[in-house]
Amino acid sequence: MSSGTIEIYHPRNVSNLNLWEIGDLKLKVYGLVAADKEVDGSMVTLPQSFVRRDVRCKSHFILEPTLGNP
Numbered sequence: 001m002s003s004g005t006i007e008i009y010h011p012r013n014v015s016n017l018n019l020w021e022i023g024d025l026k027l028k029v030y031g032l033v034a035a036d037k038e039v040d041g042s043m044v045t046l047p048q049s050f051v052r053r054d055v056r057c058k059s060h061f062i063l064e065p066t067l068g069n070p
Contacts, residue, residue: 012032012034014030014032015030015031015033016030022051023056025055031043031044
């Protein structure tokens with residue numbers, strides 16, 4: 001964490017990072033981008049790997065709804 005000056009709020013550009021299809025999920029992903037910055041491949045790959053791992057882990061614990069259960 002930097003102890004430098006805090007940037008004053010201003011509107012950010014939004015970058016569409018496309019549709020991620022992970023397991024049975026379809027996620028529309030966007031990135032908020034600071035002025036004069038761009039989202040590069042590594043900024044997408046790392047969070048996408050976290051989501052893929054998390055979905056794989058949790059998919060083992062999801063129960064399918066059955067008749068008679070509220």
